[in-house]
Amino acid sequence: MNSVPKPSPDLPEGLHPDTLAVRVTVPRSQYGEHSEAMYVTSCFVQPDSETSARRFASQEEGYTYTRTGNPSVTAFERRLAALEGAESAVATASGMSAILLMGMGLLKAGDHVVCSQSMFGSTIKMFGTDFAKFGVETSFVSQTDAAAWQAAVKPNTRLLFAETPTNPLTEVCDIAALAAIAHEAGAVLAVDNCFATPVLQRPISLGADLVIHSGTKFLDGQGRVMAGAICGASKYVDQIFAPLIRSAGMVLSPFNAWVVTKGLETLSLRVKAQSANALQIARWLETHPAIERVFYPGLPSHPQHALAMAQQSGTGGAVIAFSVRGDSPEQTRARAFHVIDSARVCSIATNLGDVKTLISHPASTSHGRLTEEQRQAAGVVQGLIRLAVGLEHVPDIQTDLLRGLDSCTSIV
Ligand SMILES: N[C@@H](CCOC(=O)CCC(=O)O)C(=O)O
Numbered sequence: 001m002n003s004v005p006k007p008s009p010d011l012p013e014g015l016h017p018d019t020l021a022v023r024v025t026v027p028r029s030q031y032g033e034h035s036e037a038m039y040v041t042s043c044f045v046q047p048d049s050e051t052s053a054r055r056f057a058s059q060e061e062g063y064t065y066t067r068t069g070n071p072s073v074t075a076f077e078r079r080l081a082a083l084e085g086a087e088s089a090v091a092t093a094s095g096m097s098a099i100l101l102m103g104m105g106l107l108k109a110g111d112h113v114v115c116s117q118s119m120f121g122s123t124i125k126m127f128g129t130d131f132a133k134f135g136v137e138t139s140f141v142s143q144t145d146a147a148a149w150q151a152a153v154k155p156n157t158r159l160l161f162a163e164t165p166t167n168p169l170t171e172v173c174d175i176a177a178l179a180a181i182a183h184e185a186g187a188v189l190a191v192d193n194c195f196a197t198p199v200l201q202r203p204i205s206l207g208a209d210l211v212i213h214s215g216t217k218f219l220d221g222q223g224r225v226m227a228g229a230i231c232g233a234s235k236y237v238d239q240i241f242a243p244l245i246r247s248a249g250m251v252l253s254p255f256n257a258w259v260v261t262k263g264l265e266t267l268s269l270r271v272k273a274q275s276a277n278a279l280q281i282a283r284w285l286e287t288h289p290a291i292e293r294v295f296y297p298g299l300p301s302h303p304q305h306a307l308a309m310a311q312q313s314g315t316g317g318a319v320i321a322f323s324v325r326g327d328s329p330e331q332t333r334a335r336a337f338h339v340i341d342s343a344r345v346c347s348i349a350t351n352l353g354d355v356k357t358l359i360s361h362p363a364s365t366s367h368g369r370l371t372e373e374q375r376q377a378a379g380v381v382q383g384l385i386r387l388a389v390g391l392e393h394v395p396d397i398q399t400d401l402l403r404g405l406d407s408c409t410s411i412v
Pocket residue numbers: 120122167214350351352365366367369
């Protein structure tokens with residue numbers, strides 16, 4: 001952010017991301033605390049009025065007011081930027097507020113956006129409805145068809161936006177191919193890296209300009225706080241988004257920033273372990289007769305398996321979607337509800353990236369606000385279940401799922 005110091009860490013160049021995840025921070029206070037301090041304060045006492053005036057005018061480094069910057073928030077921004085290989089990051093109150101900030105900063109009436117038709121429901125709604133109110137037009141295309149992205153580009157296209165893998169179907173797009181399309185059109189490519197995290201995938205290294213995060217998911221990892229961020233080049237983050245959030249105000253609270261900063265320290269361990277659990281569970285789900293289809297990039301049956309393996313460090317991530325068999329939307333919905341409601345270990349909760357396994361029904365939760373037509377386009381059918389795999393012992397999760405799977409076909 002423009003009014004806060006950019007602390008230069010005493011760290012050598014060339015450190016591994018696992019080292020950056022625990023070592024990138026802000027300078028210690030005068031007390032020399034080892035763990036990051038939590039600066040729970042709304043404003044900062046100034047040494048004198050002249051200094052205060054210079055700091056408020058961004059002519060001098062120094063914290064003034066938490067909406068314009070806070071050391072706990074800076075620690076999170078610096079650490080996440082390091083992990084994403086970005087020049088800079090700006091933290092926001094949630095993932096959705098990161099997307100809102102990006103749209104406010106990049107788009108104006110008359111601009112055009114291309115994005116996938118199969119993403120988180122509120123993201124589809126924001127592009128299709130909320131930004132449309134301000135005169136921004138969005139074309140929704142097939143996530144996996146680069147030619148469709150190319151064909152949708154217009155002279156006024158300013159932004160290509162993709163989740164990869166998508167929520168909940170785990171569809172994968174080719175980040176490098178979309179970056180080439182965006183840059184040829186003079187547009188920006190933003191990638192929501194929520195499902196993969198920088199542990200598995202670094203979109204900027206593949207040509208993306210911006211990376212969007214919901215820190216509420218894997219970055220926190222223990223279901224405690226809401227958080228979000230935009231990572232990218234300083235010309236976007238420091239020159240556009242940081243001054244804008246100073247006015248717009250959807251900043252991350254210092255407490256939430258501190259929690260998610262500490263979450264980043266275990267991100268690599270958690271994501272790798274949860275992904276390994278997910279692969280085992282996905283393979284096993286494919287063998288169950290009540291299941292119609294399993295969507296998981298780590299399975300050879302996934303249509304973009306090869307791309308996912310190349311783009312996501314050889315792993316499928318920790319989120320699986322699967323659909324139950326049935327003859328009608330009503331029947332498959334009832335069967336999906338039965339599987340979900342039979343769980344006694346998995347939590348019926350709409351979130352992901354938690355160390356506790358979460359089970360949800362996307363059509364009525366994360367994608368519940370979409371129109372039926374939008375839901376169909378997103379592939380979110382009534383029989384679909386999302387499993388965000390945690391750190392439990394895998395056989396316990398399998399037993400939990402079997403409670404409902406073995407009996408769901410008796411629902412007619
Ligand atoms: N992206 C998350 C967030 C889930 O939150 C919701 O679905 C809230 C409902 C809404 O935004 O309208 C996930 O997919 O779990």
